[in-house]
Amino acid sequence: MFPLSHMMKAFIRKGSLTVIDADGRSHVFAGEAGPEVTMRLTDRRLYRTLVFNSELAAGEAYMDGTLRFENGSTLRDFLTLFSINRLSLGSYPIQKLLRAVKMRFRKRQQSNVKGEAQRNVAHHYDLGNDFYKLFLDDNMLYSCAYFREADETLEQAQRNKLRLLASKLHLKPGMKVLDIGCGWGDMALYLAQLEDVEVVGVTLSKEQQALATGRARNAGVANRVRFDLRDYRDVTETFDRIVSIGMFEHVGVSHYDEFFKKLNALMPDHGIAVIHSIGHMSPPGMASAWLRKYIFPGAYSPALSEVFEVVERNSLWVTDLEFLRVHYAMTLAHWVERFEKNRDKVVELHGERFARMWEFYLISCEMMFRTGSQLVFHMQLSRSRDAAPIVRDYITEQQKAYLLQEEAFGLSMKGR
Known part of the structure; x- marks a missing residue:
């Protein structure tokens, strides 16, 4: 099973991994006490591909069924073991060399020029609204929730997230708000139902734009909320406030200057933008090859x-910064649970290989936030240092006020 066996000896520092090879022989790789996983490989090509392209090969092998788990082990067990040993894998000489080579091409991997950006979005978000309804909350928010209490429902935690972000926008009556990457529209609808503001949401997903437009009409706010199928770079209006939830991850490093320059141009001097994005606490790197491909x-x-480097170049003040360190792991755990409950329906819609692909995606992402380096950050930006109050108390006070309004207006109801 060489060269895989050589890498595994260096990889497993905590826990143990029993690999049953294509000939039925067992190989045990163990470190200090930790999770115990048994994995069977039925394709000899994996002995090499798992060394030279570990994440891509592992994901594809699970999708194809040539990598499976036995003796009570599960995909979650394996991805947990992988995550807690990730640093030792990264320090393996071949992995270090391959990473250095790949880093030279990472800007090409993150290309999101106009046209290509829309194709990239369609690849993921135009899978059909019926699919996403199988595991998201009732209002279809596809980003990190905010759990004020660990036992809150996913619906409650997603509403907490909207309330927190809305409070950071520091809205006033009559303001115009731009929602970049508006998803299925819940943020825009939430703002319009609580405040006397106009909201424009932009998305590159046809499925999202169609559903969001219908929701605005049904909520009776279509006169103040519209959703455009448009690249944010084509927006020419100016806005008092800008919000973007879970979109910045799709911009790409080589487009960061373009993004923040556009934010600057779309706001007046006392405008405020709030960005909700996934980030990581480790040095610059790359998305996994499997995640990029599938x-x-x-x-x-x-x-x-x-x-920060690009924000500084574009003359923007960071007026507030907050980190959500474990909330996305909790969100993903809810999504995984709902996905598994509806797995048969997923298979009916897209087939078994697709279902296995999404299991791998959702659970591996949960592990990245639970034991890896991923986090979520909220960055509040302005062209002016005093656009927002200079003491953060206003965020807490506004959340309390919005909560009372939600209760009075019945905004906690399902499927607005």
Whole structure:
């Protein structure tokens, strides 16, 4: 089973991995006490591909069924073991060399020029609204929730997230708000139902735009909320406030200057933008090859150092910064549970290989936030240092006020 066996000896420092090879022989790789996983490989080509392209090969092998788990082990067990040993894998000489080579091409991997960006979005978000309804909350928010209490429902935690972001926008009556990457429209609808503001949401997904437009009409706010199928780079209006939830991960490092320059141009001097994005606490890197190929072409969650550098070049003040460190792991755990409950329906819609692909995606992402380096950050930006109050108390006070309004207006109801 060489060269895989050589890498595994260096890889497993905590826990143990029993690999049953294509000939039925067992190989045990063990470190200190930890998770115990049994994995069977039925394709000899994996002995090499798992060494030279580990994440891509593992994901594809699970999708194809040539990598499976036995003796009570599960995909979650394996991905947990992988995550807690990831640093030792990264320090393996071949992996270090391959990473250095790939880093030279990472800007090409994150290309999101106009046209290509829309194709990348369609690859993921135009899978059909019926599919996403199988595991998202009732209002279809596809980003990190905010759990004020660990036992809150996913619906409650997603509403908490909207309330927190809305409070950071520091809205006033009559303002115009731009929602970049508006998803299925819940943020825009939430703002319009709580405040006397106009909201424009832009998305590159036809499925999202159609559903969001219908929701605005049904909510009776279509006169103040519209959703455009448009690249944010084509927006020419100016806005008092800008919000973007889970879109920045799709911009790509080589387009960061373009993004923040556009934010600057779309706001007046006392405008405020709030960005909700995945990032990581480690140095600049790359998205996994498997994730780029099958889930999010062109995507990358940045190191904070990569973001601040570009913000500074574009003359924007960072007026507030907050980190959600464990909330996305909790969100993903809810999504995984709902996905598994509806797995048969997923298979009916897209087939068994697709279902296995999404299991791998959702659980591996949960592990990245639970034991890996991923986090979520909220960055509040302005062209002016005093656009927002200079003491953060206003965020907490506004959340309390919005909560009372939600209760009075019945905005906690399902499927607005």
